[in-house]
Amino acid sequence: xxxxxxxxxxxxxxxxxxxxxxxxxxxxxxxEVRIAVGPPNVVxxxxxxxxxxxxxxxxxxxxxxxxxxLVDFRGGSxxxxxxxxxxxxFATVTLTHVIKAHEQGKxxxxxxxxxxxxxxxxxxxxxxxxVTSPAQLRGRRVGITSLGSATHMQARHILxxxxxxxxxxxxxxxxxxxxxxxxxxxxxVDAMVYLDPLITMLxxxxxxxxIYDVRTLEGTVRLYGAAHISSGLLTRPDVITRxxxxxxxxxxxxxxxxxxxxxxxxxxxxxxxxxPPGLDWSPAVIRANLGGLSADGRVLPDAVNTVITFLKRDxxxxxxxxxPVDRLVEGAFVQRAILGGGCP
Amino acid sequence: MSRAGExxxxxxxxxxxxxxxxxxVGWEVGARRGWLSAEFVSRPTAVGAVIWDWVRxxxxxxxxxxxxxxxxxGLGLGLAGGAALGFLVMFVPAVGEVVExxxxxxxxxxxxxxxxxxxxxxxxGMASKVGLVATxxxxxxxxTAVGAVxxxxxxxxxQVRILGASPAAMLRHLYLPATLxxxxxxxxxxxxxxxxxxxxxxxxxxxxxxxxxxxxxxNLFQTPQVMAGLALTMVLAAAxxxxxxxxxxxxxxxxxxxxx
Amino acid sequence: MSTSIAxxxxxxxxxxxxxxxxxxxxxxxxxxxxxxxxxxxTFTVHPGEFLCLVGPSGCGKSTxxxxxxxxxxxxxGQLQIYGESGGRVRPDCIxxxxxxxxxxxxxxxxxxxxxxxLLRGVPMAQSRAEALNWVQKxxxxxxxxxxxxxxxxxxxxxISLAMxxxxxPSIILMDEPxxxxxxxxxxxxxxxLLALWAEAGSTILFVTHDLxxxxxxxxxxxxxxxxxxxxxxxxxVPLDRPRDVAEIRTSGAFVDIYRRIWxxxxxxxxxxxxxx
Numbered sequence: 001x002x003x004x005x006x007x008x009x010x011x012x013x014x015x016x017x018x019x020x021x022x023x024x025x026x027x028x029x030x031x032e033v034r035i036a037v038g039p040p041n042v043v044x045x046x047x048x049x050x051x052x053x054x055x056x057x058x059x060x061x062x063x064x065x066x067x068x069x070l071v072d073f074r075g076g077s078x079x080x081x082x083x084x085x086x087x088x089x090f091a092t093v094t095l096t097h098v099i100k101a102h103e104q105g106k107x108x109x110x111x112x113x114x115x116x117x118x119x120x121x122x123x124x125x126x127x128x129x130x131v132t133s134p135a136q137l138r139g140r141r142v143g144i145t146s147l148g149s150a151t152h153m154q155a156r157h158i159l160x161x162x163x164x165x166x167x168x169x170x171x172x173x174x175x176x177x178x179x180x181x182x183x184x185x186x187x188x189v190d191a192m193v194y195l196d197p198l199i200t201m202l203x204x205x206x207x208x209x210x211i212y213d214v215r216t217l218e219g220t221v222r223l224y225g226a227a228h229i230s231s232g233l234l235t236r237p238d239v240i241t242r243x244x245x246x247x248x249x250x251x252x253x254x255x256x257x258x259x260x261x262x263x264x265x266x267x268x269x270x271x272x273x274x275x276p277p278g279l280d281w282s283p284a285v286i287r288a289n290l291g292g293l294s295a296d297g298r299v300l301p302d303a304v305n306t307v308i309t310f311l312k313r314d315x316x317x318x319x320x321x322x323x324p325v326d327r328l329v330e331g332a333f334v335q336r337a338i339l340g341g342g343c344p
Numbered sequence: 345m346s347r348a349g350e351x352x353x354x355x356x357x358x359x360x361x362x363x364x365x366x367x368x369v370g371w372e373v374g375a376r377r378g379w380l381s382a383e384f385v386s387r388p389t390a391v392g393a394v395i396w397d398w399v400r401x402x403x404x405x406x407x408x409x410x411x412x413x414x415x416x417x418g419l420g421l422g423l424a425g426g427a428a429l430g431f432l433v434m435f436v437p438a439v440g441e442v443v444e445x446x447x448x449x450x451x452x453x454x455x456x457x458x459x460x461x462x463x464x465x466x467x468x469g470m471a472s473k474v475g476l477v478a479t480x481x482x483x484x485x486x487x488t489a490v491g492a493v494x495x496x497x498x499x500x501x502x503q504v505r506i507l508g509a510s511p512a513a514m515l516r517h518l519y520l521p522a523t524l525x526x527x528x529x530x531x532x533x534x535x536x537x538x539x540x541x542x543x544x545x546x547x548x549x550x551x552x553x554x555x556x557x558x559x560x561x562x563n564l565f566q567t568p569q570v571m572a573g574l575a576l577t578m579v580l581a582a583a584x585x586x587x588x589x590x591x592x593x594x595x596x597x598x599x600x601x602x603x604x
Numbered sequence: 605m606s607t608s609i610a611x612x613x614x615x616x617x618x619x620x621x622x623x624x625x626x627x628x629x630x631x632x633x634x635x636x637x638x639x640x641x642x643x644x645x646t647f648t649v650h651p652g653e654f655l656c657l658v659g660p661s662g663c664g665k666s667t668x669x670x671x672x673x674x675x676x677x678x679x680x681g682q683l684q685i686y687g688e689s690g691g692r693v694r695p696d697c698i699x700x701x702x703x704x705x706x707x708x709x710x711x712x713x714x715x716x717x718x719x720x721x722l723l724r725g726v727p728m729a730q731s732r733a734e735a736l737n738w739v740q741k742x743x744x745x746x747x748x749x750x751x752x753x754x755x756x757x758x759x760x761x762x763i764s765l766a767m768x769x770x771x772x773p774s775i776i777l778m779d780e781p782x783x784x785x786x787x788x789x790x791x792x793x794x795x796x797l798l799a800l801w802a803e804a805g806s807t808i809l810f811v812t813h814d815l816x817x818x819x820x821x822x823x824x825x826x827x828x829x830x831x832x833x834x835x836x837x838x839x840x841v842p843l844d845r846p847r848d849v850a851e852i853r854t855s856g857a858f859v860d861i862y863r864r865i866w867x868x869x870x871x872x873x874x875x876x877x878x879x880x
Contacts, residue, residue: 505675
């Protein structure tokens with residue numbers, strides 16, 4: 001009967017489609033280096049996108065036969081999970097994710113630093129003229145992405161540093177950039193701790209004033225007493241053991257990119273021009289974040305300890321948790337990249 | 345070809361086109377005038393420019409294919425697999441005892457929670473998206489097959505038995521065609537689900553796809569790109585639905601109401 | 605009670621009877637307790653015979669057919685089809701034309717008629733040719749690619765007949781097949797049935813509540829009582845063949861037989877009405 005025959009034919013085509021679709025995920029002629037990115041397209045991973053925009057990944061494929069593929073995840077935890085699970089060999093997330101992974105008994109290694117500052121800032125509604133510093137936020141509504149998030153913790157740090165009891169403010173979760181914007185425009189919050197590009201957009205647009213900028217190194221050091229580490233590149237120990245050359249090549253690319261960024265730190269327009277197509281960060285956004293960029297990707301042990309200390313202080317890490325720095329960080333590759341000089 | 349009392353098809357098409365055009369114009373004007381917040385909904389001209397740019401630069405094609413494949417392949421596999429399980433449950437009572445209660449429970453669980461498991465088994469590429477879509481629509485296939493078998497006309501069943509049909513022949517000549525008839529209507533409703541599944545899967549970890557584009561654009565606060573992604577998804581879903589509508593008419597030829 | 609009007613040909617000696625029922629009974633467990641549909645039915649059907657079963661509505665005629673077809677198990681008694689018992693449906697033996705037509709709606713007329721042949725492993729080309737032949741025989745040449753929904757009631761009935769006869773079953777059961785048709789179509793179908801039967805030589809068990817139809821068609825009529833069905837009477841119908849069902853109704857012999865049988869049937873109809 002015609003319909004049954006059609007159905008069988010359709011199923012046959014389907015099976016063929018499945019057959020061709022599935023292997024596309026697996027075997028490939030060129031060895032694939034998969035980097036998990038969580039979340040995608042954030043300023044905190046500027047070195048990654050810069051490397052792409054400058055053509056370093058393309059060159060890696062051409063010269064060394066290594067194909068770099070970015071796998072996008074909704075958030076840092078998902079990307080870290082993918083790394084732990086073995087579906088990817090590298091990830092760009094934060095040091096916090098490495099530490100949390102170790103707390104759960106999973107071994108991840110931090111390879112190099114992107115930013116030594118946090119990529120966040122605190123702003124206040126432009127028309128609240130009497131608020132010029134976080135010290136005046138007692139009893140006010142402070143917007144954050146969600147409770148327990150990095151922005152939430154950052155807000156608490158800022159308030160504490162200005163002698164404001166964090167419990168005396170009302171934290172309002174405002175979600176992702178679109179809903180945060182809506183909340184800001186509706187004046188659902190008096191102040192907000194958020195990330196770029198929204199911060200720059202609101203400040204440049206005139207509806208917000210910066211009252212604390214953690215994006216600069218000074219801002220970070222003032223808050224934590226030392227440099228911090230927000231984002232960077234991670235991997236698993238078995239990747240290091242199995243493919244040390246590949247790991248080195250990837251780290252080389254990042255160090256080279258960081259150096260390039262440092263050399264252009266007074267020319268954010270040039271940086272913006274070299275971003276991959278589609279990424280439209282304005283020179284203003286880039287300029288605001290350049291201060292915290294690591295010069296060469298080095299992982300500073302002091303910074304690592306700062307992160308751990310503050311995680312414990314925020315109650316996000318078991319106070320009794322300890323881990324030797326050499327289990328958290330594998331700094332040899334960065335050292336070699338720095339000594340090796342020049343871009344590949 | 346229209347029936348008496350219905351407006352001619354061309355007139356209906358014209359009105360539909362006019363409505364769409366009016367909506368687009370309203371959207372554009374509203375965004376420009378500030379009645380609609382352009383930061384959240386963008387403008388048709390901006391969205392169109394983005395899509396045109398994507399098409400021209402060739403950027404769009406791999407993403408479009410990825411989402412389309414995931415949705416369509418997942419849809420087919422899920423319905424077929426679910427139906428096969430449904431038949432098994434109806435024809436082998438032992439299996440039915442075990443599986444049927446589990447199905448109602450599983451159906452209540454939003455399948456998205458299984459996605460991390462799927463990623464673990466099937467990797468980060470197309471396979472896990474296909475898997476997610478398949479698990480979402482499998483239940484439809486299952487309940488359609490079960491319903492079709494239960495509802496099959498007793499008379500037809502008796503007649504086919506007397507004609508000497510083996511169980512396999514009954515499946516082929518009676519149950520499968522009957523299920524297909526039920527399935528086709530369900531197929532159209534599940535197209536939307538399939539695309540939701542594909543895009544959700546991409547949200548949770550992907551290298552390409554419309555969902556991947558939307559996710560990236562959201563973090564860049566690129567509203568035209570986000571809207572473009574949504575618009576393209578609608579177009580894809582509508583295209584598949586149109587195809588299915590054609591198929592439905594074709595396959596339902598035998599259902600025509602008898603001319604008096 | 606068997607009333608003979610003419611000598612019965614003794615065909616029984618040559619082959620086993622097509623259907624032999626001894627003390628057949630069927631009861632159903634219902635909401636109000638056990639209901640007997642058939643009670644103690646004993647009869648024999650001879651090969652090639654056209655037997656009509658008449659009785660008041662609801663007396664269990666359809667149940668009897670379903671038991672013979674093997675669709676229902678008997679609750680008691682014995683049933684032998686061509687000397688074999690066991691109660692399974694024997695695909696080559698039995699055909700069934702239901703009251704509501706049982707054509708597969710997603711198959712064309714031709715495909716429906718082809719189905720029994722395909723199920724028997726007859727090759728596609730041959731099935732198609734044979735089925736086409738039968739579609740023509742029932743007068744529906746040109747309609748073979750129509751779906752049942754595109755055919756009138758009468759046409760669907762003809763396809764049902766073709767579908768049943770195409771595989772030449774030895775016994776054809778018919779449950780009030782023409783009841784839903786208008787009078788003229790019914791007469792047409794009855795004549796066609798007789799023609800096909802004459803050619804095929806099958807045994808036919810034809811259930812109807814229309815005594816005129818029964819007398820016009822049958823060699824033999826069994827009158828069943830009101831539920832639970834038992835045999836009230838067993839008549840021979842020695843009218844000449846070939847018959848034209850419309851014309852034969854006016855013949856004297858027809859009217860005689862009709863009157864005689866009607867007396868029995870009338871009482872049963874009254875009895876069944878009285879029970880309601």
